Amino acid sequence: xxxxxxxxxxxxxxxxxxxxxxxxxxxxxxxxxxxxxxxxxxxxxxxxxxxxxxxxxxxxxxxxxxxxxxxxxxxxxxxxxxxxxxxxxxxxxxxxxxxxxxxxxxxxxxxxxxxxxxxxxxxxxxxxxxxxxxxxxxxxxxxxxxxxxxxxxxxxxxxxxxxxxxxxxxxxxxxxxxxxxxxxxxxxxxxxxxxxxxxxxxxxxxxxxxxxxxxxx
Numbered sequence: 001x002x003x004x005x006x007x008x009x010x011x012x013x014x015x016x017x018x019x020x021x022x023x024x025x026x027x028x029x030x031x032x033x034x035x036x037x038x039x040x041x042x043x044x045x046x047x048x049x050x051x052x053x054x055x056x057x058x059x060x061x062x063x064x065x066x067x068x069x070x071x072x073x074x075x076x077x078x079x080x081x082x083x084x085x086x087x088x089x090x091x092x093x094x095x096x097x098x099x100x101x102x103x104x105x106x107x108x109x110x111x112x113x114x115x116x117x118x119x120x121x122x123x124x125x126x127x128x129x130x131x132x133x134x135x136x137x138x139x140x141x142x143x144x145x146x147x148x149x150x151x152x153x154x155x156x157x158x159x160x161x162x163x164x165x166x167x168x169x170x171x172x173x174x175x176x177x178x179x180x181x182x183x184x185x186x187x188x189x190x191x192x193x194x195x196x197x198x199x200x201x202x203x204x205x206x207x208x209x210x211x212x213x214x215x216x217x
Contacts, residue, residue, distance in 0.1 A: 016078070021080030021081065022077055022078060022079055022080055023079065023080060023081040023082075023083060024070070024073050024077075024079045024081070024082050024083065025083045025085060026066070026069065026070060026073070026082055026083065026084055026085065027085045027086060028057075028066050028084050028085060028086050028087050028180065029043075029054055029055055029056070029057060029062070029086050029087065029088075029089065029090065030053055030054060030085075030086050030090065031053070031054070031055045031062075032052065032053040034055050034062070034065070035050065035051065035052070035053060035054065035055055038061070040059070040061075040118075040119065041055040041056065041059045041061055041062050041118075042054065042055055042056070042118065043055065043056045043089060043116045043118060044056075044116055044117045044118040044119075044121075045092055045113060045115075045116075045117070046112065046113060046115055046117055046136060046139045046140050046143060047140055047143075048117070051092070051095075052095045053094070053095050054089065054090060054094075056089075056116050056118045056120055056121060056176070057087065057088075057089075057173075057176040057177045057179070057180045058116070058118065058120040058121045058124055058172070058173070058176035059118065059120040060120070062180070063176075063179060063180045063183050064183075066084075066180060066183070066184060067180075067183040067184050067186070067187045068187070070082050070184050070187060070188045070194075071187040071188055074187075074188045074191050074192055078191070079188070079191075079192050080192055080193065081192060081193045081194075081195060082184065082188060082192055082193070082194045082195065083195045083196070084181060084184065084194065084195065084196040085196075087177045087180055087181055087196045087197070088173075088174065088177045088197070088200055088201060089114055089116060089173060089177075089201055090201075091110070091114060091201065092110075092113040092114050093105075093113075103147055104147070105146075105147065106146045106147075106153070107204065108142070108146055108153070108156060108157055108160065108204070109142070109143045109146035109147055111201070111202065111204050111205060112139050112142055112143050112160070113143055114201045114202070115139060115169065115170065115173070115202075116173060117132070117136050120176075121169075121172065121173065121176075124172050124176070125168075125169050125172060128168060128172065130165045130168060130169055131165065132169070135163075135165050135166060135169060138163070138166070139166070142156055142159075142160065160205070161204075161205075166205065167205050167206060170202040170205040170206055171202075171206060173202065174200055174202065174206070181194065181196055
């Protein structure tokens with residue numbers, strides 16, 4: 001709101017006067033207004049629907065926006081620490097209010113539903129040699145079988161774990177978020193610290209060893 005915007009310079013001046021640093025809790029991928037104004041930036045769920053609130057870190061315009069936002073805040077207010085919220089994809093069913101599922105979603109179906117198939121992710125996957133169309137069809141088929149309660153669930157879990165293309169596609173999602181953080185650091189790292197969480201929604205695909213992806217990236 002305008003009142004909040006007007007309060008920022010006052011907060012910065014007061015923080016400097018009393019010797020405090022000014023921190024910024026900066027939302028990254030939960031951007032409903034960007035999703036509405038620029039649908040190409042939206043996350044695309046495996047079955048083709050766009051997320052109602054989330055944008056994708058694989059989109060260069062999204063990364064440019066977040067980096068420019070942080071640089072603007074740093075330049076105007078001398079931010080000491082940027083806390084980047086949600087640099088990895090949030091749950092597929094998180095929207096403006098709360099997750100709402102009318103059917104039972106197994107852990108496997110939930111994990112696969114969090115994958116993004118936007119144009120940016122598809123291009124990255126294709127560049128890595130992945131048959132993205134075939135992968136998307138496998139993902140949707142597995143989700144549908146899980147929701148329908150078809151037999152062979154253990155076999156589906158094993159097949160997903162052994163699917164090298166699927167794991168590489170999920171790894172590319174994490175890499176896109178690492179690139180987002182790196183781009184922010186390149187813009188503001190000379191003047192501020194940058195902090196974020198390091199958990200991944202794809203733990204069951206990538207294994208626990210990749211939970212530190214953002215720290216090591």
